[in-house]
Amino acid sequence: MLNNDRLLVQILLLGLLGASLWVLAPFWSALFWAGVLAFASWPLMRVLSGLLNGRESMAAALLTAGWVLLVALPLAWLVSNLAEHIRDATELVKSVQLQGLPAAPDWLRQIPLVGERLVRLWQTVDAQGGAFFAGLKPYMGEAGNWLLARSAQVGGGLVELVLSLVLVFFFYRDGPRMAMFAERALERLIGDRAEHYLELVAGTVQRVVNGVIGTAAAQALLALIGFWIAGIPGALVLGIVTFAFSLIPMGPPLVWVPATAWLVWHGDYGYAVFLGIWGMFVISGVDNVLKPYLISRGGNLPLVVVLLGVFGGILAFGFMGLFLGPTLLAVAYSLISDWIDQPVPKLPEQASIEEEPRPS
Template structure:
């Protein structure tokens, strides 16, 4: 017989949980990134808290301020410079439309099979500049709308980033209590295996963080080398910006593509071609190789599961899927492995029943 009071309490608890999730829904992404950042940098929190003699709130405040200085301010500076460069690019397009293109470079004549055609196309565009730009106007409008939409997304991402950096303070300060709460809740749900799955999730997230940061560091160093070889001014600053933008999808091209265009505009066509190839196949290409390797290193997951988790997670959940995808597949893989490896219980037949079923002849 059902206990009506117990059923009513369960329904109220579910309704309360649903309402709470509804309230937190606008902040899910910011909470997620704050939790990932706090988890990844928790060793720093322990060291700083120990140096401050256990004052966790002061350590959390100092570490949060450090993240603000290290992440938020450089990104704000980058967006400000990006807006200025957009105005410069608009002015450059107007100048080209009014004054025409510069003379074609010498190496363009020497391109095998296509050199003469490229030179003729260059002169044709120069001679018919006004008509050419007039034909591009509809596409330029679409491109402008696309840039405007991306700018709005970047602005929303900046607001979300600042909110995450504010919330990370509370994850630092109350991290142990939150971890104990999650552990107790999982113990109520799945029993003794809660610690195993918590370790599995923690290990997977740690490997993903190591893969993301390690890949970003490699891309920053490779970008620095490419900018230094090509003679781009401010190579060190651009390398640091590449490292920061490597943490977001399609971030490094926002640095090496304008640098390549700058080289081409100043007549360094050879270095422009070099930097374009270096950026496409080395700076951006290393992301597809190094990140899955670092994520799968040190775990017992097959590499194909990691690859599917990384790329499928990004397609399904956006950038959050970089962490959610491998974590979900890791938990599912472990659950299925436990289920397959767990022997089904065998029915034990008492001796008396056996004697009744098979009486002695």
């Protein structure tokens, strides 16, 4: 017979939990990023707290201030520099409308199948610059609307970033208590293996964060070297932009492809070919090698599980899936592995047969 009082309490608790999740729903993304940031940098928090004789609030405040300086100031500097480059791009479009294009390069005609067509297109733009850009106005309007929508998303992302930097202070300060609460709750669910799975999740998230940030830093450094060799102006700014774009799938080509086009526009065809090859095989290619290696290093996960977790997580959850995907697959893989490794319990009939003495 069901206990009505206990059932009523369970329903009320579930309703309270659902209402709490509903209240927190607008802040899930900021909470997630604050948690990931605090989790990945927790060794720094422990070191700083030890240097300050256990004053966790002071250590959390200093570490949060450091993140603000590392993230907010470079972001503001980057936005101001991008505004200047946008003005330069606008002036370039105006000069094309007034003065036309330079002579088509010889190598453009030699491209198989489409070389002559590209040269004719080049000459058409050169001869009818104003009319050509006038015909592009409807498409430019659609592109402007798309950019406006993306700008709104970027603005929302900046608000979430600021909120994350505020929340990360509380994650630092109350981190041990949160970890104890999560461990006790998990013990109520799965028993003694709770600590093992918490360590598994912690290690997976930390490796994913290190893999993502490490790969982005490597791509930014390689992009900076390529831009510097090719003589691209504002190479340092473009390197920082590459770091930011490396955090999203297929982001770096949005930086080195326009830089290659700029070299073609100025007639530096040799450097344009160099930067195109460098961007395709070095800047973008390192993402396919370094990120899976850094994520799988130090763990017992097969590389294919990491790859499926990274790419499948992005397709399923967006950018947050970059962290959720490998973590979910890691936990599932560990659960199945532990279940397989457990000895199979013997049936009562088998146990009685084994215990019966054999006739001599």
